[in-house]
Amino acid sequence: MNISKREQRVLHVLAQGGCIRHLREDDQRRISEVICVTRDGAVLSDCDLPLFRRLRQRGLIGSQGGAPYRISLKGRRAVRAQPDNR
Template sequence: MNISKYEQRVLHALAQGGRIAHEQTRGKVTEILCFTRDGMILSDCDMILFQRLRRRRLIESRGGAPYRISRRGREAVRAQPDNR
């Protein structure tokens, strides 16, 4: 699967234990914030990138919890020593 540099960066942060907090209005996600495992905000994650990851089922949310990397996302992400 072809994954862009920004998608790769977000998936890598999620694979290390990060999460994407979201806000919903009438069942639609209206705002997102991507947190790394250290609690820092990843600015590369925007709504378009979030929708693309969700459409490809690389991230998932269960029971209204924050979005995390899915099994399919873990298989798609390339191993990297850091996010650079």
């Protein structure tokens, strides 16, 4: 599966324990804003709404019961291994 650098970056953050928090519009059920948060609480600026929709459409991320979006098993298999520079 071809995954862009921005998608790889977001999936790597999610694989390390981050999440994508979403906000919905009041009158509609559509998601209007997303914020990608690392496990340390920092915000990743690369994650925007079109990127979020691509990841969700491909099944690389998922949410259950209105919880923040996390990486799915398919997403874990698609992300390339990167060294953790901590």
